[in-house]
Amino acid sequence: MEFYLLFILSCFIVAPFLPRLSEKRRRGVLVMLLCLMIFLAFYNLSGVELHDYSVLEELEAMGLAPLAFTAHPYARMAVFGFLLVGALALMYGLQVAGPKEQAVSLVAIASAVGIALSANFITLFLFWEVLTFSVAILIMLKLTPHAVSMGCKFLIFHIVGGLLLFLGIVQHHSASGSFVLEKPAAGLLFFVLAIAFKAAFLPLHVWVAWGYPAASHATSVVLAGLTTKVGVYAVARILEPHPAIVLMGASMAVFGICCALLQKNMRGLLSYHIISQVGYMVAGAGMGGYYGIDGSLLHVINHMLYKALLFMSAGAVLLTAGTEDLHDLSHHQGDKQVLSLWRVLPVAALGALVGALSISGVPPFNGYVSKYLLKKAMYGAGPAETMLMLASIGTVVSFCKFCYFAFVKGRVPLQRGLPVSMQAAILLASAACVFLGIYPHVVQKILPYHSSLIVYNAGGIVSALTFLAVGIAVFVVLKKTLDRGINLPAWLSxxxxxxxxxxxxxxxxxxxxxxxxxxxxxxxxxxxxxxxxxIEKTELFDGAINEAYEKSGDLARRLADRTEQFDGALNEAYEKSGKFAKQLADGTQAFDASLNEAYESSGKLARRLADKAAQADDTLDDLYEQSGQRSRSLWDRMRGRPSDWNIRNLNFDSFLIALMLGLFLFILVYFTGIR
Amino acid sequence: METAISFLPVWIVMFPMFMTLVIYYVEQRSEKMRNALSVGTSVVTFLSVLMLYPYMMAGEIIEYSMFQLLPNLEISFRVDILSFSLALLSSFIWMLVSIYSIDYMCHEHGCNRYYPVLIITLASCMGIFMAGDLFTLFVFFELMSLISYVLVVHEESLEALRAGYKYLIMTIIGGLALFFGIIITFELGGSVSLGGETLITVPSTLAFFAFISFLIGFGMKAGMFPLHVWLPDAHPVAPSPASALLSGIMLKTGAYGLLRVIFHVFSPGLLQEAGWMIILAVVAIITILLGSAVAITQDDIKRRLAYSSVGQMGYILLGMSIFTERALIGDIFHIFSHAFMKSTLFLAAGAIILKTGKRSIRELGGIGRLMPFTMLAFTMAALSMIGIPPLSGFLSKWTLSLGAMDAGLPYYVLVLLVSSLLNGLYYLPIIITAFFGAEPGHEHEQVKISEAPYKMLIPIAILAVSCLLFGLLPTNLPFDLSRKAADFLLRGGF
Missing domain, CATH: 1.20.5 (Single alpha-helices involved in coiled-coils or other helix-helix interfaces)
Incomplete structure (x- = not known):
C-alpha cells in the first residue's frame, strides 16, 4: 500500500515543478513515473495483499477522519485500470502534450487512484474534488475560448456534484457516527445525485460531450479514462444494487448510442460512446451479484483501454490531418491523388479497428469478455436486457461509421507525421486489448468475486457475431443517411x-x-x-413660532405706545394738579409758622426729657459691644484654611478623564480636517 | 510578575494608542520613520498578544480594572480564550497589512493621515476584544467605528465620501442601538461586567428590547441583513489594505460582540427558551443567500468581494444561532478562516488593481499569467471560500455543517451548500478568466504588467498559505483555539 501512496504523493509533489524542468528532464521524470505506474498496476495484479494505511490520525480530533486507504476488492480492479491506462495516456502525450498538461494529468491520475483506494469518506471527498479541478484544468488548458467555457461549465457541474456529496457525507455521519466508506446510512438521495454527476447519469451526462471533445487531443485520452469510471466505481462501492440503477444504465446505453450516431465529430462520437458504455457498467453494478459486479468492473478496465485507444486514434487523426470532423475528412475537396487515411496512418487505423472491435464486443477482443459477463448478469432483467442488446447493435453501427468515414473514405493531406511515442502508445494499447481478450485470466486474482472467465463458448461467440453482422447490415442500409448527417431540432437537446x-x-x-x-x-x-x-417641516413650524413671537412683539410695542400716550396725559394732569397743590402749600406754610412757634415753647420741655434718656442709652451700648466680641471669635474658627486647596489632591481618575477627553478632541480635530 | 501579566492587556491597547501620537509627530519629518514605526507598532502589538499564549492555554483569565467612572461602571480589561483568539488573529493580520501598506500606499496621497489612523484603529480593535465589560466594549467599538470612517473616505472621491457618509450614519444608528441595549442590561442586571454572572436571567419585554438592540448594534457592524447596505459601498472604496482590514477583521468585531451578548449577557438556555434565536437564524440565512446571490451580478472585483463578505458573515451569524459544540467551533473557526481568506482576496485584488488599474472582472483576462503568484494566492483563497478540501474554508464549513446536523437542522446545511455553489459561481469566473482567458489587446498601451513588489507579495503569500495550512494540518492552532473557545463559552462562560 505504501508504494501506491508514495506514487500519489510523488505525483502531487512532482506536478508543480514539472513545467519548470527542461524538455529532456521532464520526459525523463515522466518515463520514470510511467514505469512506476505500470509496475504498480501489475504488482496489484499479482494479487499480493495490501495493508490498510492511514495518515494524519490527528484529524480525528478535529471532527474529521484520518486520511485512510484500504485495498477493497473493487478498488484493486479500478486501480489496475487507472494506472495502466494512465500510463498509456501519458506515453501517448509524451511528445505532444504541453508541460502543464502533463503535470495536471499526473495529478488527475493520482487523484483517481486516491479515490479508488480511499477507506473513508473524507479521503474520498478530498480526492474527488482534486480530480474535479484537475480535469477541469486539463480541459481549459487548451486555452481556446470554447475549451475554457466548456471547462467552466464542467467545473460548475462537478462542484454541484461535490457539494451534494458533502451533504450526503454530513448526513451519513450524523446518522452513523462514522466516516468509514460503506453503504450510506442516510442521505442516500444526495449520494445518488453526487455519483450521478460523476457517472454521467441521464440527464446529467451533458458534461461528457462538453468537456472531452473540447480538450486537446493529448489530454482527452487521460480524461476518457478517469472521471466517468470513478463514477462507476462509486456506484459499485457506495450504492446498493437497485433495479432503478439498472434501468438508468440501460437507458444511458441506448441514449448514448443514439446521440453518438448523430455526431459528426470523431471525439464527440466517442464521448457519447462513453455515456453508452458507462451505461453498461452502471447497469451491471446496479444488478449486483457476482457477475454484475465482476462484469462491471472488468468492463471499466476494458472500456478504459479501448476508449483510450480510440481517443488516441482520433487524436492522431486530429494531430496529423488537422480536423476531426467526419464530414470534412470524407468530403475533402482537392487533390484526388491523396490516399485514404488508413494507408497513410496505418497505426492509427489499426488502433481504431481494434478499439472498434473491442467496443463492439467481438471475440477475441477484450470487450467481448466483460460484455459476456454483463450479459450473464443481465439475464432476466426485463426491459434493460433488451435495451442493452439494442445498444450493442447501435455500437456496431456507429463504429462502422467511425472507421468507414474517417479511415476508409477519409482523404486529406497530412500536415505532419505521427510521433513515435503516440505510435508506441497506440500499439501497446491495441496489444493490451487483444491480450486481455484472449487471456482474460490475468485479472482473475483481483476480480472481487472471482467469476469464471471461461467465456469462449459457442453461444457467446455466435451471439456476438450476430450483433456484428446485424450492425454492419444496418450501417450499409443507413450509410447514405449517416453520410448526410441528421440534424435534430435544437430544442431537443x-x-x-x-x-x-x-x-x-x-x-x-x-x-x-x-x-x-x-x-x-x-x-x-x-x-x-x-x-x-x-426636519424641514419642523423648521417651518419653528419659523411660524418665531413669527408668532414677532407679531406678539408688535402687539406689545403698540400696547407700549398706547401706554406712553396715556402716561403723557397722566403727566399733564399731574402738572395741573401741582399748581393747585402749590397754592395749597403756601396756605399751609403760613399755618405751619404759627404752629412752629407753639412747638418751640414746648421744645424746651422736651430737651430736658431727652437728656435723661441719653444716659440710659449709653449703658445699653456697652452691653452690645461685649456680646459682639464673643460672636466674632466663633466665626473665625468656622472659616477653613486656604492652604487646603492644593494640586496634590487631584487624583489619577481625573487625569485619565482628561486624557480621554483629549483623545476625543483629537478625533474631532481629525474629522474636521477631512474635507 | 503576576501584576505585569495582568497589566499586559492595558499595554496592548495603550501602546498603539500612544504610538499613534508618536507616529503623528514623526511623520512630519520622515516618511521612512513613519512606515517603520507603523510596522514596528503592529509587530510589537502582535508579539505582546502572543505573550499571553501560555497563560491562555493554561485556561487562565486575566482581569484588570483601570478606574471607575460611576458605581458599577468602569473601564476594565479582561482576556479569556475567546478574546485572545480574536486579538491574536487581528494583530497578526494587522501586522501583515501594515507591511503590505508600505508599497501599496507609496503611490497614494494622504499617507500621513493613513498610518496614524491605521494604528489607532488597531488599538481600538484590541480594546474591543479585550474589554472586560460592555461599557468599555462600547467605548472602543464607537472609537473604532468612527475612526475607520477616515479609512473609508481615504480616496476623497465623491463616491468615497458618499459611501463614507452612509457608513457614518449607519454606524451612529448602530452605536445608539448598542447604547440602548447596554442601558437596559445595566437596568436589568445591575452591572455590565462580562466576566461574572449572566446579566439577564429572565425573559421579559425589556430583555427582548435589549436583545434586539444588541442585534442591531453588532449586526450592523457584522453586515447583517437588512443593515448590510453600507458594507458593499464602504469596503470597495477604501484603499485595498484598509478593505482587507474592514472585511477581514472589523466585521468580526460585530460577530464577537454578538457572541459575548449571547453567552454572557444572556445565556443560550434563556435564548432558546424564549425562542429569540430564530430571529438571528432567519436573518442570517437571508444574509447568506442575499450576499452570495448579489455578488454574482457584480462586475467590480472589490464590490464582489464585499458582497461575498456579507454572505460569509451570514455563515458566522448562522453558526452562533446553533448551540451545539461543533457548530460553535465551526463558527469561531470560520471567523479565523474568513479573516485569512478575505484579507488574501482583498490584498491580492489590491495588488492587481495597483498594477493594472483595472477593477472590472471582464478586463482581467490573462492576468494570472502576468502576476502568477498573486493570482495563485487569490485562487487558493477563493477555492477555500468555496469549501474545497483541504483548504481552511472546507474545515470551517464542514464543522459548521456537522454542528447543524447535531442540532437536527439539515436545512441549514443545505443553505450553506447552496451558498457554496453561488460562491463557486462568482469566484470561478474570476480565476478562469485570469488564468485561461484571452488577454485584452494592447494596441495603444504597451505597458508591461509585472508581478507585485515583494513587500506586498509576502503578506499575501503568508495569508494564502495560512488558508492551506489551517485546512487539514494536524497541529492547527486556530482550530485548537476555536475548540477551546467554544468549550469555554458553552461550559465555563457563565
Missing amino acids: VEQSLYQPLAFSLKACCHYITTFDSSLNTAYEKAGGTARIL
Whole structure:
C-alpha cells in the first residue's frame, strides 16, 4: 500500500515543478513515473495483499477522519485500470502534450487512484474534488475560448456534484457516527445525485460531450479514462444494487448510442460512446451479484483501454490531418491523388479497428469478455436486457461509421507525421486489448468475486457475431443517411431544454435579489429623505413660532405706545394738579409758622426729657459691644484654611478623564480636517 | 510578575494608542520613520498578544480594572480564550497589512493621515476584544467605528465620501442601538461586567428590547441583513489594505460582540427558551443567500468581494444561532478562516488593481499569467471560500455543517451548500478568466504588467498559505483555539 501512496504523493509533489524542468528532464521524470505506474498496476495484479494505511490520525480530533486507504476488492480492479491506462495516456502525450498538461494529468491520475483506494469518506471527498479541478484544468488548458467555457461549465457541474456529496457525507455521519466508506446510512438521495454527476447519469451526462471533445487531443485520452469510471466505481462501492440503477444504465446505453450516431465529430462520437458504455457498467453494478459486479468492473478496465485507444486514434487523426470532423475528412475537396487515411496512418487505423472491435464486443477482443459477463448478469432483467442488446447493435453501427468515414473514405493531406511515442502508445494499447481478450485470466486474482472467465463458448461467440453482422447490415442500409448527417431540432437537446433555462432562471434570481438589495438601499435613502422633509417641516413650524413671537412683539410695542400716550396725559394732569397743590402749600406754610412757634415753647420741655434718656442709652451700648466680641471669635474658627486647596489632591481618575477627553478632541480635530 | 501579566492587556491597547501620537509627530519629518514605526507598532502589538499564549492555554483569565467612572461602571480589561483568539488573529493580520501598506500606499496621497489612523484603529480593535465589560466594549467599538470612517473616505472621491457618509450614519444608528441595549442590561442586571454572572436571567419585554438592540448594534457592524447596505459601498472604496482590514477583521468585531451578548449577557438556555434565536437564524440565512446571490451580478472585483463578505458573515451569524459544540467551533473557526481568506482576496485584488488599474472582472483576462503568484494566492483563497478540501474554508464549513446536523437542522446545511455553489459561481469566473482567458489587446498601451513588489507579495503569500495550512494540518492552532473557545463559552462562560 505504501508504494501506491508514495506514487500519489510523488505525483502531487512532482506536478508543480514539472513545467519548470527542461524538455529532456521532464520526459525523463515522466518515463520514470510511467514505469512506476505500470509496475504498480501489475504488482496489484499479482494479487499480493495490501495493508490498510492511514495518515494524519490527528484529524480525528478535529471532527474529521484520518486520511485512510484500504485495498477493497473493487478498488484493486479500478486501480489496475487507472494506472495502466494512465500510463498509456501519458506515453501517448509524451511528445505532444504541453508541460502543464502533463503535470495536471499526473495529478488527475493520482487523484483517481486516491479515490479508488480511499477507506473513508473524507479521503474520498478530498480526492474527488482534486480530480474535479484537475480535469477541469486539463480541459481549459487548451486555452481556446470554447475549451475554457466548456471547462467552466464542467467545473460548475462537478462542484454541484461535490457539494451534494458533502451533504450526503454530513448526513451519513450524523446518522452513523462514522466516516468509514460503506453503504450510506442516510442521505442516500444526495449520494445518488453526487455519483450521478460523476457517472454521467441521464440527464446529467451533458458534461461528457462538453468537456472531452473540447480538450486537446493529448489530454482527452487521460480524461476518457478517469472521471466517468470513478463514477462507476462509486456506484459499485457506495450504492446498493437497485433495479432503478439498472434501468438508468440501460437507458444511458441506448441514449448514448443514439446521440453518438448523430455526431459528426470523431471525439464527440466517442464521448457519447462513453455515456453508452458507462451505461453498461452502471447497469451491471446496479444488478449486483457476482457477475454484475465482476462484469462491471472488468468492463471499466476494458472500456478504459479501448476508449483510450480510440481517443488516441482520433487524436492522431486530429494531430496529423488537422480536423476531426467526419464530414470534412470524407468530403475533402482537392487533390484526388491523396490516399485514404488508413494507408497513410496505418497505426492509427489499426488502433481504431481494434478499439472498434473491442467496443463492439467481438471475440477475441477484450470487450467481448466483460460484455459476456454483463450479459450473464443481465439475464432476466426485463426491459434493460433488451435495451442493452439494442445498444450493442447501435455500437456496431456507429463504429462502422467511425472507421468507414474517417479511415476508409477519409482523404486529406497530412500536415505532419505521427510521433513515435503516440505510435508506441497506440500499439501497446491495441496489444493490451487483444491480450486481455484472449487471456482474460490475468485479472482473475483481483476480480472481487472471482467469476469464471471461461467465456469462449459457442453461444457467446455466435451471439456476438450476430450483433456484428446485424450492425454492419444496418450501417450499409443507413450509410447514405449517416453520410448526410441528421440534424435534430435544437430544442431537443438536453442542454437547451433543461440547463439553459436553469442557468437563466438562476441568473434571473440573482438579478432579482440584486434589485431587491438596491431597493433596500433606496428604501433607506427614501427614509432619509422623509426624515429630511420632516426636519424641514419642523423648521417651518419653528419659523411660524418665531413669527408668532414677532407679531406678539408688535402687539406689545403698540400696547407700549398706547401706554406712553396715556402716561403723557397722566403727566399733564399731574402738572395741573401741582399748581393747585402749590397754592395749597403756601396756605399751609403760613399755618405751619404759627404752629412752629407753639412747638418751640414746648421744645424746651422736651430737651430736658431727652437728656435723661441719653444716659440710659449709653449703658445699653456697652452691653452690645461685649456680646459682639464673643460672636466674632466663633466665626473665625468656622472659616477653613486656604492652604487646603492644593494640586496634590487631584487624583489619577481625573487625569485619565482628561486624557480621554483629549483623545476625543483629537478625533474631532481629525474629522474636521477631512474635507 | 503576576501584576505585569495582568497589566499586559492595558499595554496592548495603550501602546498603539500612544504610538499613534508618536507616529503623528514623526511623520512630519520622515516618511521612512513613519512606515517603520507603523510596522514596528503592529509587530510589537502582535508579539505582546502572543505573550499571553501560555497563560491562555493554561485556561487562565486575566482581569484588570483601570478606574471607575460611576458605581458599577468602569473601564476594565479582561482576556479569556475567546478574546485572545480574536486579538491574536487581528494583530497578526494587522501586522501583515501594515507591511503590505508600505508599497501599496507609496503611490497614494494622504499617507500621513493613513498610518496614524491605521494604528489607532488597531488599538481600538484590541480594546474591543479585550474589554472586560460592555461599557468599555462600547467605548472602543464607537472609537473604532468612527475612526475607520477616515479609512473609508481615504480616496476623497465623491463616491468615497458618499459611501463614507452612509457608513457614518449607519454606524451612529448602530452605536445608539448598542447604547440602548447596554442601558437596559445595566437596568436589568445591575452591572455590565462580562466576566461574572449572566446579566439577564429572565425573559421579559425589556430583555427582548435589549436583545434586539444588541442585534442591531453588532449586526450592523457584522453586515447583517437588512443593515448590510453600507458594507458593499464602504469596503470597495477604501484603499485595498484598509478593505482587507474592514472585511477581514472589523466585521468580526460585530460577530464577537454578538457572541459575548449571547453567552454572557444572556445565556443560550434563556435564548432558546424564549425562542429569540430564530430571529438571528432567519436573518442570517437571508444574509447568506442575499450576499452570495448579489455578488454574482457584480462586475467590480472589490464590490464582489464585499458582497461575498456579507454572505460569509451570514455563515458566522448562522453558526452562533446553533448551540451545539461543533457548530460553535465551526463558527469561531470560520471567523479565523474568513479573516485569512478575505484579507488574501482583498490584498491580492489590491495588488492587481495597483498594477493594472483595472477593477472590472471582464478586463482581467490573462492576468494570472502576468502576476502568477498573486493570482495563485487569490485562487487558493477563493477555492477555500468555496469549501474545497483541504483548504481552511472546507474545515470551517464542514464543522459548521456537522454542528447543524447535531442540532437536527439539515436545512441549514443545505443553505450553506447552496451558498457554496453561488460562491463557486462568482469566484470561478474570476480565476478562469485570469488564468485561461484571452488577454485584452494592447494596441495603444504597451505597458508591461509585472508581478507585485515583494513587500506586498509576502503578506499575501503568508495569508494564502495560512488558508492551506489551517485546512487539514494536524497541529492547527486556530482550530485548537476555536475548540477551546467554544468549550469555554458553552461550559465555563457563565
